[in-house]
Amino acid sequence: MNAFEITGGIKLKGEITPQGAKNEALQILSAVLLTKEKIIISNIPDIKDVNKLIELLGDLGVVVERINKDTYSFEARNIDLNFFESDTFKAKGGGLRGSIMIVGPLLARFGKAAIPKPGGDKIGRRRLDTHFIGFEKLGAKFIYDSKKAFFNVDATNLQGAYILLDEASVTGTANIVMAAVLAKGTTTIYNAACEPYLQQLCKMLNRMGAKISGIGSNLLTIEGVDVLGGTEHRMLPDMIEIGSFIGMAAMTESEITIKNVCYDELGVIPEVFKKLGIKLERRGDDIYVPSQKHYEIDTFIDGSILTIADSPWPGFTPDLLSIVLVVATQAKGNVLIHQKMFESRLFFVDKLIDMGAQIILCDPHRATVNGIDKKYKLRGISMTSPDIRAGVSLLIAALSAEGKSTIYNIEQIERGYQDIDTRLRALGAQIKRVNADAPSH
Ligand SMILES: CC(=O)N[C@H]1[C@@H](OP(=O)(O)OP(=O)(O)OC[C@H]2O[C@@H](n3ccc(=O)[nH]c3=O)[C@H](O)[C@@H]2O)O[C@H](CO)[C@@H](O)[C@@H]1O
Ligand SMILES: C=C(OP(=O)(O)O)C(=O)O
Structure with a gap:
């Protein structure tokens, strides 16, 4: 089995092109x-x-x-x-x-x-x-x-x-x-x-x-x-990869251009990331995400805490909720993540909590994130990827964290993300593929 070893806390920079969906x-x-x-x-x-x-x-x-x-x-x-x-x-x-x-x-x-x-x-x-x-x-x-x-x-x-x-x-x-x-x-x-x-x-x-x-x-x-x-x-570009890269840029304070995104096909995805306070610009058919030290989660118009929930298209895809959740951990403010469709997709938050994130798992479908506004960095740990999107969320957390992280079971991630380590290295990430099995507890 393969694992990724990641040294986090490094700002990334450059252009990345999404794979086909x-x-x-x-x-x-x-x-x-x-x-x-x-x-x-x-x-x-x-x-x-x-x-x-x-x-x-x-x-x-x-x-x-x-x-x-x-x-x-x-x-x-x-x-x-x-x-x-x-x-x-x-x-x-x-x-x-x-x-x-x-x-x-x-x-x-x-x-x-x-x-x-x-x-x-x-x-x-x-x-x-x-x-x-x-x-x-x-x-x-x-x-x-x-x-x-x-x-x-x-x-x-x-x-x-x-x-x-x-x-x-x-x-x-x-x-x-x-x-x-x-x-x-x-x-x-x-x-x-x-x-x-x-x-x-x-x-x-x-x-x-x-x-x-x-x-x-x-x-x-x-x-x-x-x-x-x-x-x-x-095939259209993969909108879930595009969302993942927006989240990754924000978490790692990186300046990234996501190329040829077919912006008009992305529905509410860019807006949801904007609600987390992330700045992003449409440039032609690219998305430019500037390096941002801080980003602040919106409230609803009446001042109440924002909820981000999944629903069938044109609602927000459930496949990006894990990414939104991880990105919120470093934002300023609070958000309720409501995963309505799947009942076991939020359990991976225990790993983020181990890394220092402030999250309350309310029940299998809902988690409240208390964004820490980068008051401190997450810390690198060893973890196993439970599913494809949680896996990428943990990868993003590891890229932003202080120190070294190891992510096991990366076959889950590679089910859906093409040459992810090579593409991230091209942006400056320190990510290494190693042959290692998850430790048995
Ligand atoms: C190969 C593939 O394309 N997989 C995607 C596909 O899976 P897939 O087609 O398997 O998912 P479905 O759309 O059938 O349903 C996903 C889950 O949502 C629930 N559900 C669905 C519709 C609805 O109105 N209410 C509701 O609660 C279903 O009970 C199920 O638990 O769509 C899911 C939902 O976007 C995505 O997460 C998957 O990545
Ligand atoms: C859940 C997903 O995939 P699958 O339906 O193939 O398990 C996904 O792409 O996030």
Whole structure:
């Protein structure tokens, strides 16, 4: 296992370019199964989760060619449906959350699909009801084998339907959209998620010949078509990486320019960081964060303590709340962080408290941060990364802390952040990759 050794307290400086969006990539890659024609995808991040899905597509029979560092072509001409029965599929399919999104396209094109219970972060319950209820509404039948933790889904004739989702699930909406594009008749999905990942997916599907309207809203109308063709697609920059870099700049008092961010696609993200008192400027399509000694958290207009909570798009993404929390520890003022979606994503605050941060974990969903206005620096410690975003938050804390920190289990971080140590070193960070297992307590 690998770990990062970080010597903190160093100001960073320079430019950093975000990778392509991880969560978009997982949807877009799944969609290549919808056609036998060639699809060329660029700005694909070179990260563990994405590479696992590309490998899985290859195992299913998709012809995958790497055109250059971040561009691949995919041709799903012949798909081996027997692969579902193999042990390799059971092992690999369960390795990441995104693999669940191969079900929709396989159902649409071949009338059957299977998937082991998917992986991803252990950040609370991660149910799949929305996906399967949606497939059922389109006429599919699913069987869950709880002993093998394996789902089988069959559909001889998908038929468009009105579907009111029980929650605006991101991967659930993507999966149902991909099943509906080749169904007979019209599907209406209400309470659809509409994150930029989904907007990108729907736009790509339309370029392939699908008929989806309502893109960007929570009401999608999909007129089924008989066949989809090839296209080209470029992934947006990863908005979670962009938010992470804004937070990192503020915590380390660094002057950083984040390049080519597609600012107009960032929704409320820049505003939320501004509410923490962080100065940032839009310069063309870059974000410039000046070096700031102090930043002060806003209150609400009536003077009451600010709350930052997650909600489905266009609300604030839950994937940035851990970052907001860590950044608040060094701000002046107080903020309540309310993680509404996941019940186990805030437990990592115990490590920040060990580093000297003032945080009260009110319950599994809420933490109050008492920002110390840099009266003292956090102190470096050894810690284990519990999930991808907590991992990056701890990395940011370590970069700002006095002394040395070691972060174990960095595979979690590398699931979603490409060459993070190399890119941070280019900004002047002292971060070293070492081979070390987390100590057992
Ligand atoms: C691979 C991928 O794309 N993963 C993202 C995707 O996961 P994923 O698609 O798995 O997450 P879902 O959108 O299904 O739901 C996430 C959690 O939020 C809860 N929930 C969801 C909608 C809602 O209106 N109310 C509510 O409470 C769900 O019960 C669940 O516990 O979306 C999540 C929510 O943005 C992100 O954290 C993940 O990074
Ligand atoms: C929770 C996340 O990913 P996944 O859904 O793949 O676990 C995330 O990207 O923050």
